[in-house]
Amino acid sequence: MRDITYAQAINEAMSEEMRLDKNLIFIGEDIGVYGGAFGVSKGMFEEFGPERVKDTPISEQVITGCAAGASMTGLKTIAEMMFSDFMTLAMDQLANQAAKNRFQFGGQGAVPMVLRAPGGSGTGAAEQHSQSLEAWVAHVPGLKVVIPSTPADAKGLLKASIRDNNPVVFLEQKLLYRQKGPVAEIGEDEIIPLGKADVKREGKDVTIITYGRMVPRSLKVAEDLAKEGIDVEVVDIRTLVPLDKEALIKSAKKTGKVLVVHEACQTGGFGGELVSVVVESDAFFYLDAPVKRLGGLDVPIPYNPNLEAQVVPTEEKITAAIKNLL
Amino acid sequence: MKLSKETHKELYLKMVQTRKFEETAARLFVEGKVHGTAHFCIGEEATGVGVCTSLEVEDYILQTHRGHNQGIGKNMDIKKMMAEFLGKETGYCKGKGGCMHIADFSVGSLGANGIVGGGIPLATGAALKQQYNKEDNITVVFFGDGATNEGSFHESLNLAATWKLPVLFVCTNNYYGMSTSTKKSMAIDDISIRAEGYGMKGIALDGNDVVNIYEETIKAKKYILENGPMLMVLNTYRWMGHSKSDAQIYRTKEEVAEWKEKCPIKRHRDFILKNKVMTEAELEAIEAQAAQDIKDAVAFAESSPEPKIENIFDDVYAD
Ligand SMILES: Cc1ncc(C[n+]2csc(CCOP(=O)(O)OP(=O)(O)O)c2C)c(N)n1
Ligand SMILES: [Mg+2]
Numbered sequence: 001m002r003d004i005t006y007a008q009a010i011n012e013a014m015s016e017e018m019r020l021d022k023n024l025i026f027i028g029e030d031i032g033v034y035g036g037a038f039g040v041s042k043g044m045f046e047e048f049g050p051e052r053v054k055d056t057p058i059s060e061q062v063i064t065g066c067a068a069g070a071s072m073t074g075l076k077t078i079a080e081m082m083f084s085d086f087m088t089l090a091m092d093q094l095a096n097q098a099a100k101n102r103f104q105f106g107g108q109g110a111v112p113m114v115l116r117a118p119g120g121s122g123t124g125a126a127e128q129h130s131q132s133l134e135a136w137v138a139h140v141p142g143l144k145v146v147i148p149s150t151p152a153d154a155k156g157l158l159k160a161s162i163r164d165n166n167p168v169v170f171l172e173q174k175l176l177y178r179q180k181g182p183v184a185e186i187g188e189d190e191i192i193p194l195g196k197a198d199v200k201r202e203g204k205d206v207t208i209i210t211y212g213r214m215v216p217r218s219l220k221v222a223e224d225l226a227k228e229g230i231d232v233e234v235v236d237i238r239t240l241v242p243l244d245k246e247a248l249i250k251s252a253k254k255t256g257k258v259l260v261v262h263e264a265c266q267t268g269g270f271g272g273e274l275v276s277v278v279v280e281s282d283a284f285f286y287l288d289a290p291v292k293r294l295g296g297l298d299v300p301i302p303y304n305p306n307l308e309a310q311v312v313p314t315e316e317k318i319t320a321a322i323k324n325l326l
Numbered sequence: 327m328k329l330s331k332e333t334h335k336e337l338y339l340k341m342v343q344t345r346k347f348e349e350t351a352a353r354l355f356v357e358g359k360v361h362g363t364a365h366f367c368i369g370e371e372a373t374g375v376g377v378c379t380s381l382e383v384e385d386y387i388l389q390t391h392r393g394h395n396q397g398i399g400k401n402m403d404i405k406k407m408m409a410e411f412l413g414k415e416t417g418y419c420k421g422k423g424g425c426m427h428i429a430d431f432s433v434g435s436l437g438a439n440g441i442v443g444g445g446i447p448l449a450t451g452a453a454l455k456q457q458y459n460k461e462d463n464i465t466v467v468f469f470g471d472g473a474t475n476e477g478s479f480h481e482s483l484n485l486a487a488t489w490k491l492p493v494l495f496v497c498t499n500n501y502y503g504m505s506t507s508t509k510k511s512m513a514i515d516d517i518s519i520r521a522e523g524y525g526m527k528g529i530a531l532d533g534n535d536v537v538n539i540y541e542e543t544i545k546a547k548k549y550i551l552e553n554g555p556m557l558m559v560l561n562t563y564r565w566m567g568h569s570k571s572d573a574q575i576y577r578t579k580e581e582v583a584e585w586k587e588k589c590p591i592k593r594h595r596d597f598i599l600k601n602k603v604m605t606e607a608e609l610e611a612i613e614a615q616a617a618q619d620i621k622d623a624v625a626f627a628e629s630s631p632e633p634k635i636e637n638i639f640d641d642v643y644a645d
Contacts, residue, residue, distance in 0.1 A: 025454075025458065051458065054489075056485065057481070057484055057485055057488060059485060061447055061481050062447040062478065062482050064447070065446070065447020065448050065450065065451060065478070066447055066448075066450040066451040066454060067451060068447075068448055068451055069447065069450060069451020069452045069453075069454070069455075070451035070452065070454045070455045072451065072452065073386065073451070073455040073456075074455055074459075075451075075454070075455045075458060077451075092441055093448075093478075096440075096441050096444060097444055097445075097447075097448060101437070102642070102644055103422060103642050104423040104437075105418070105419050105423060105427060105429040105431070106419035106420035106421075106423060106641065107640060108418075108419075108429055108431045109436075110644035142642055165643075165644035165645060166643050
């Protein structure tokens with residue numbers, strides 16, 4: 001084990017897979033010598049050259065479509081959206097083309113591509129560079145959706161996403177890029193299959209179901225509440241599609257109290273889906289309190305740092321929501 | 327370039343098959359046997375047939391919503407096309423796609439598209455794969471005049487030109503996007519000049535001259551493999567309405583009649599007779615064969631089973 005950052009973990013996952021598979025290429029804006037807007041791909045251009053690490057024009061639609069077309073015909077592709085907000089410009093290629101390709105052609109083809117896209121607020125990037133749009137893509141059959149919360153998960157899940165035969169939207173968390181965490185030595189690390197949640201902290205009193213950046217925040221709240229004798233379980237779903245429903249149901253049965261937390265706007269957010277999974281299952285009969293959601297406020301992400309911090313679930317809000325459940 | 331008799335035969339047969347396919351499909355609509363919509367390419371047969379007949383299996387095509395001529399040109403199985411049109415299990419897409427999504431990966435058709443301009447970015451990817459693997463083949467993407475006003479067209483031409491991707495961009499210019507004439511949707515008359523802004527070669531051809539389209543596509547492929555992508559605009563006309571429901575109040579009967587005079591099939595037929603490539607009797611035999619092929623396709627489609635809801639989750643995801 002060694003500690004590396006979330007960004008390094010992603011870099012290692014891509015680089016290792018590219019060493020293994022000559023058919024894997026990587027395209028996106030400023031990913032070459034510049035190393036990507038967040039420095040994630042540093043060194044990859046030097047190692048793999050301009051044929052496999054391809055800087056594109058600023059054209060999100062054709063970046064996504066080009067990746068899909070190459071993947072339909074035999075290559076494997078990783079495409080980077082500089083910010084996940086720019087998926088809005090690529091939505092036809094993602095949702096109408098890549099996602100539906102296999103189904104609408106009766107299973108003739110497959111589109112093994114990964115669209116990597118950093119999301120989330122907290123960097124002062126304001127309305128158009130800070131969104132959490134996972135619910136948009138989770139709503140489209142044919143896409144898989146992954147949001148890792150630790151360096152080890154980022155590496156293991158990205159490797160699985162690259163090897164997957166479907167279009168995978170891999171939503172990275174900007175605020176986690178510089179976070180360090182233990183990751184197995186190169187060559188010993190594990191592939192983490194899509195569709196497996198991870199209990200990041202065991203607890204018996206109440207369950208937080210969450211993902212992405214809200215995982216470390218929920219863990220912090222759990223540690224603080226432990227001092228007050230409240231034992232919080234934190235379940236990190238890790239992949240939204242496919243969703244590990246069993247893990248959610250199991251934890252809900254165990255604690256009888258569930259809070260769903262995510263950064264994205266609450267209305268129409270993926271939290272509604274997570275709540276439904278719990279209450280539609282037999283876990284319903286184990287519940288001691290209504291299942292609650294804590295999402296972002298239904299506003300665009302504002303610029304001012306105080307405002308920005310307050311529109312997403314804070315430690316205080318999570319703590320209060322937990323206490324309300326007890 | 328002098329085309330062989332075999333090539334003329336193939337071009338003529340495919341155009342007549344297309345015409346009969348469309349006429350039959352339109353009749354099936356009237357008979358209430360089809361539940362979706364369709365976009366017929368009568369009048370435009372020479373475009374897809376001329377381009378695709380000149381290609382190899384390893385050359386990819388991406389088709390449009392008005393692409394039965396393109397599919398037949400690329401040697402798709404007419405039976406499976408008709409079965410898909412009727413939504414049957416034996417259709418190309420197991421009844422899940424309909425004729426807006428017809429595809430046959432085995433002959434190099436990467437599929438038709440219901441999104442105007444939606445296939446153009448995909449073509450850059452297929453061509454990138456050909457370039458990456460140093461293949462001697464190209465990707466041909468079809469789209470209409472209307473699609474050249476989509477961002478996807480412009481992003482794709484720019485990327486393809488910059489990366490020198492082996493793409494032939496084929497614009498089937500029938501002068502209308504639904505009801506909107508190109509006069510009202512763009513400030514240029516010649517769509518091929520759009521290529522120049524991307525540092526790409528653009529040519530405009532008579533879209534009703536199948537022989538010339540065939541020859542020019544062979545030249546274009548050679549050019550593309552040596553120099554990079556190219557835009558080919560084929561000026562033609564759709565005789566029928568845009569889709570199933572279209573009262574056609576946006577154009578005159580005279581205009582339609584004028585273009586019917588320029589029928590691509592009649593033109594090829596006259597060429598064949600004038601140049602003594604085939605006799606009248608030989609042509610009639612081809613026409614009879616085309617009619618029989620379409621009849622067989624309808625019989626196959628009508629006798630095919632309906633898809634089952636039990637299989638609805640198949641192919642949402644690949645394993
Ligand atoms: C993105 C998108 N916009 C609009 C439509 C509706 N629509 C379908 S075909 C069509 C006209 C397309 O015109 P053109 O590209 O010239 O092709 P043509 O139908 O003339 O062959 C329109 C507006 C669509 N399917 N997709
Ligand atoms: Mg048109």
